[in-house]
Amino acid sequence: MNLSIVIPLLNEEESLPELHAWIVRVMNSNNFSYEILFIDDGSTDNSWKVISDISKNDNNVKGIRFQKNYGKSQALNIGFKKALGDVIITMDADLQDSPDEIPELYELIVNKNYDLVSGWKKKRFDSVVSKNLPSKLFNWAACKTSGLKLHDFNCGLKAYKNEVVKNIDVYGEMHRYIPVLAKNEGYNKITEKVVKHQARKYGTSKFGISRFINGFLDLITIWFLSKFGKRPMHLFGALGVLMFFIGFCATLFIGIYKLYKLSTGEPAILVTSNPWFYIALTTMILGTQLFLAGFLGEIILKSNKKEKRYKVSETLMIKK
Structure with a gap:
């Protein structure tokens, strides 16, 4: 199987049918063999029903539903464990990540032999105060502590070799620093690619002040573990x-x-x-x-x- 597309989500019932149709169109035009794993992180709307209906008509679609909201890291963790593709793509379900980027991300992994390719939303359509400034602070701090020269650690659109996702443990709020986790496990061929960022079409952002605080605490944790976790x-x-x-x-x-x-x-x-x-x-x-x-x-x-x-x-x- 060429691709596993892992999509964590929370209350995205409106965007799911459109996202699924868009992914299928890209997969068929590139002759990929693929699976789509929707990870429902305790949605309180009809997201799970929408996923169930889609899976009945498309055998490539699989779904996992959490009993309650555990967080994006836990959703990615189980998605990585279940993924069967040679290349794993992660993306958000809110239509702000474009499936049209998938073929180029796939090529960078397969032909250029990168371990991980991280998307870089160079031009963003988010609120400057609530997301852009915090993201710039996170990325600056992550660069300084990890040594990785990436502009956007937290971009949901990423591509991985299968062995990478099988050897990293994503927990807490560590999804922001997956490139750092990969580097700590010895996967050093990491790069980034400028990707399109689209304005949110449905629903509301899940960003809150608690994520801002937790992000910095997790950054301190990952720095400590990378430096002294074994000693x-x-x-x-x-x-x-x-x-x-x-x-x-x-x-x-x-x-x-x-x-x-x-x-x-x-x-x-x-x-x-x-x-x-x-x-x-x-x-x-x-x-x-x-x-x-x-x-x-x-x-x-x-x-x-x-x-x-x-x-x-x-x-x-x-x-x-």
Whole structure:
């Protein structure tokens, strides 16, 4: 099968028939063998009924319905698990992503051998305040922390090799940073393609202030996991050493200061009356806690036998 088209959606009953007809037209004109996976993320309108009706008349259409709204990342996660195509295309269901872009995205994966091709909505029709500015901030921060030179990390229109989607775990709100997840798994042939962005035709945007906040929190999480996910002691241990060093210096200062007072014949004040005593005590406690956090992290990684510590790309065995 050439293509799997994974489409997460929430309350998009009006756009689904038009989107399906548009995709079918593009698939047939390019002679693709394909499947369309609609992932209904707990819609409260008639989206699931529309998907069911479409699937009765088109064997290429499959549907998965969540019991409630779990989020776009979870919808993509199950779509990736079920996808059978050599190339997986993701797109939104609101008709703002154009299916006409699919053939060129497919060619970049198959002929240019890219692992992932991310769409870049260079010209947008969204609200400047509610989506454009937050997107620019996300993309700038993601570029700086990941090293990937992409203009639009969060574009829903992307193309992947099958093996890429099978080896990444999309959870929380991590769908914004799928290129970063792919890079962290060793898939470095990542590029972007300028794609058309269309004004929303039906329904309303699902963007809210909570997504803005969660996006930055997830960016911090993915940065931490990419840097120290396999070696937590490198972070917590280093911070622990720093805290101990500060505590040692504070203790040394207290001792020297006390000896100086004794040598001059002045009455020495109580150690607990010296503010450096509390600095030394606090930093020593923090250093101990940070070391313990690092040790616990290493123990958890060691005991998690399901965790894949490496992936083998190719193997050449000596034949006897």
